Amino acid sequence: MAEMTYLEAINKGIEEEMARDEKVVIFGEDVGGVKGGVFGVTKGLAQKFGDDRCFNTPLTEGEIAGLATGLGLVGYRPIGEFQFADYMLPAVNQILSEAGRMRYRTKGDWTAPVVFRAPYGGGVRGGFYHSQSTEKIFFGQPGLRIVTPSNPRDAKGMIKAAIRSDDPVIFYEHKRLYRLLKADVPEDDYIVPIDKAKVVREGSDITVIGYGMVLQHAMNAAEKLAKEGIEAEVVDVRSIYPLDKETLVEAAKKTGKVLLVTEDNKEGSVMGEIAAIISEEALFDLDAPIQRVAGPDVPAMGYALPLEREFLVNEEKVMDAMRELAEF
Amino acid sequence: MSIKNVEMPNLGESVTEASVTMWLVNPGDKVSRYDPLMEVVSDKVTTEVPSDMDGVVKELLIELDTDVPIGTPVMTIEVEGGASEEESKSEEPKEEPKEEPKEEPITAAPEPAEKPTISAKAEAPKAKGAGAARYSPAVMRLAQEKNIDLTEVEGTGKDGRITRKDIMNYEPAKHVEKEMPVAVEPKEGPTKVSAEGKHVDEPTPSAPASSKPKPSGEPIQAQHRDEVVPATGIRKAIAKKMVQSTTEIPHAWVMVEADVTNIVKLRNQTKETFKTQEGISLSYFPFFVKAVVQALKKNPKMNTSWDNGNIIYHKDINLSIAVTTEDNLFVPVIHNADRYSLAGLAKEINRLASDVRSGHLKSEDMQGGTFTVNNTGTLGSVQSMGIINHPQAAILQVESINKRLVPTEDGGFKTADMINLCLSIDHRILDGMQAGNFLKDVKENLKRFSTDSDLY
Known part of the structure; x- marks a missing residue:
């Protein structure tokens, strides 16, 4: 190592x-x-x-x-x-x-x-x-x-x-x-499959699905929310396309409350497809509307710091959405 | 009557303040919708403000020519009906009228009904909120699968919504109770023979159909003057057994009529001697038990049990007989009933009945029954639908004997002692065919008795 x-x-x-x-x-x-x-x-x-x-x-x-x-x-x-x-x-x-x-x-x-x-x-x-x-x-x-x-x-x-x-x-x-x-x-010659999502945190209250930087926010928020008694299942998508439907649907079914987080714009992001898959495969396990936390629907984040901050999903935004979903 | 506010209207983009330059109405004036109320001025325009309601001007709230923010109430109007400003404010969803706190339903259940598991948050009984009646697909599915009445579940979600977790953690009020064979220890309560037999002196079996309890799980609201008495352990064991029988066994019923004139004669002819010799009364019941035993020998499929797709044929004929006390129902067993003579059956029945009465019934006397004969005739019943004694395959109700005028072969009439035999069968094992054959044999056996028959 x-x-x-x-x-x-x-x-x-x-x-x-x-x-x-x-x-x-x-x-x-x-x-x-x-x-x-x-x-x-x-x-x-x-x-x-x-x-x-x-x-x-x-x-x-x-x-x-x-x-x-x-x-x-x-x-x-x-x-x-x-x-x-x-x-x-x-x-x-x-x-x-x-x-x-x-x-x-x-x-x-x-x-x-x-x-x-x-x-x-x-x-x-x-x-x-x-x-x-x-x-x-x-x-x-x-x-x-x-x-x-x-x-x-x-x-x-x-x-x-x-x-x-x-x-x-x-x-x-x-x-x-x-x-x-x-x-x-690890220093050895190992491979991580490129077609599999991964559950990176186990929880029974809500399921958070994301990848990249926002996953860090989700993990940090999950640890903090655990102190409030909210246990989040966190899934790293890893394979954005094709999606690992099995893992995603299973994680969604586990809690029935799904939060999809992406740094991309909300409309037309990969998360819309994940939401569609879950609603197709897991309707009768869903306990809440599938929620998304994403960037606003503007062309891209501005250079100015306040604009960048406004655009970016951060830990607070994710945590608020997670808490709200847990309480739903 | 209610009071409505008239607010400073929005006079255009970027206008944040405006003032009233002239009142066009005075308190006490009646106004109609669209009547001009006042003239207002902002830095851009001067405008008449019309009324958007019918009513009577009540109060002017601001000074003339004083700037107030847009949205400030400037006048009140009293209108017919509807909620006043104060009242309607309090109707905002957050503070919706509190319902009566949900009380624990008073049920006939002895133990306090176990509360549905809820999070530690809800200490006080909560009013059911707006979310209470909106069920997610997961909640609907689970409620159906687990047969849960959602109105009984307390929601811990937003606005009282029932969450999937609420359902998964929900356990209906259940009565924790040990598995207990019906009345192994018949010591509780006074044990007395309930009704005197019409044609037998034996302790009386009951009509189990009438003791069928309501399925547990749906609490019944006790009325004002009702008294709630916890059921005894035995009663609860009976209840459980009855529910098991009626829920597990698909019942079917057949009734036949039998002529027992000969038995009546035989019994009348021998009862005095029997009493002297044996020290017990001779009732009609042993005759029926005997006839049933003989018919069971011939129809072994009646002496069976359903077991998960298998039919268990019982080699021993162990007859359960129903015996009631004032409060309870017992079903002691005549083991190897086919090995008894008629007198022997009479003695065994007598022993079991008096053991029930005295509370000395042994547990082995309660076990191993393969078929039940129920002496409903002692109640005066002429027809009943017995509940099968689980896991047996059938129960025979021996009704009361009544004198009846019956036609004779030669076109005349005669009086005969007639009785109805009502059979309930487990339709998983038995069909009408077997039931009919069995009853036919019982009838034949009864008919074979004559004044020459030997009791021993």
Whole structure:
């Protein structure tokens, strides 16, 4: 065991996979050289594996995605990094139309074993273009997988599983968690499944479902509410698409009171789909309307601190909603 | 009559204050809806304010030409009917009129009904709130599955809503009671033979149909002058047994009429001698018991028990006979009833009955019954629907003997001693066919008795 941050855990996972399999390559804007990415996730990789396996690309995200897909088709296991999730938009066509559909459109003859990494989320004064949650853009696109870890241990195990996946995986990393979380991470070669949600806290009063930074808020709120006698079951979604319906529905059935938390805008977020699944599968176990805590329906969080704070889900907002639901 | 406020109206965006420049009505004036009441001015406009109600102007609340915030009451109007401002305020949902605190229903149950488990928050009985009657899908489903009456559950959720947890933790008022064979120790209370037999001197079996208790669980509100008497342990054991019988066993009933003229003659002819020789009275009951035993031998399916999909055929014929005391019903057993002569049956019946009366009945005398014969005739009953003594398959009610005019073969009439035999069967095991055959055999057996029959 070694204590490492969420960021270090991802770096370590990539490093292990690059050492294990020489077909693993990583590239993106500022990824190579000594910089090692805008946040430093790829730091040291160019030195260790050479500039052929860890290199910079031009500032053109469509090309990052296309290059990754093409390399994947000819036997590589490429990792394309987008500096910010917000920047993925120019690459949407490559990701959805090419990488995501490769297996289906070639009847399984070809696959795109690609990882698209992207830091997402707010809370670092990033303003409009450095704070967004873009998962809903890729959500509900069969052929693509969207995952995000919410703790260092999962971060390493899931990036390794994503790299080994024969199909494209969008790997979201919450940029606020990069250096916020520090935990013991096993040093051995382990994998965390990328298709399973996980119950991270057991409780019998309410079920809180989320991923990323908001999950931290939910966990902290749950600990405080436990002192008031409210026990929350907390579920880390991990696999945003496809959703692990079984785990989510089971957790919902356990308490009958479901709170869905996302940093994304309330309307049209992934949580709407989770709510639909639960109401389809668990109506007769529901004891309260399914609730959502989410960002307001404005385009994105502003740069100004009060606007960012107003937009972001925080511990207090989650705790209030949890308490209200428990008392319902 | 109630008093309504007229408030300073909103005169447009960004206007926060306004003043009244002129009253267009005076206190005591009658106004109709849309009548102008006053002229108000803000920094932007001067406007007439119309009334939005019919009534009589009561009071002018502010000075002329004084700025007041928008929404400030400026005038009161007395209107016909409706709640006044004060009253209607108090009707806000938060302080809705308190209902009478829900009282513990007074039931005939001896133990105080156990309260539904609720959170520690609710110390005092709470009025049922607005949320009380809105049930979530989970609550509805669980209530149906567990057969819970939701009006009995106290909600701990918002506005008194019944939460899923309330249902999961809810236990209906239950009577904690040990499993107790009916009256193993018949010592409680006075034990006396209730009714004198019409045609037998034996202690009287009862008509169990009339002692069928209400299913527990629904409390009955005692009326003003009612007296609530806790049932004794024996009574509760009887109640439990009856509920078990009626809920578990699908009953079906058959009645036949039998001619017992010969038995009446035989008994009348022998009763004096019998009394002298045996020291006990000879009732009619042993004759019926004998006839039933013989019929059971021939119809073994009547001597069975239903057990979870299996039918248990009892090799021994152990006849339960119903014996009542003033308060209670006992069902002692004549073990191996097929091994007794008629006199032997008379003696055994006598022994069991007097043991019930004296409270000396042993527990082995209570156990192992495979079929019940109930002497309802002692009550004067001519027809009854017996409740089967669980886990037996049938019970036979022997009704009272009555003289009847019956047609003879040659077209004339004769008097005969007739009796109704009412059989209840467990329809899981038995059908009308078996019941009919069995009763036919009982009838035949009864008919076979003659003045020449030997009692020994």
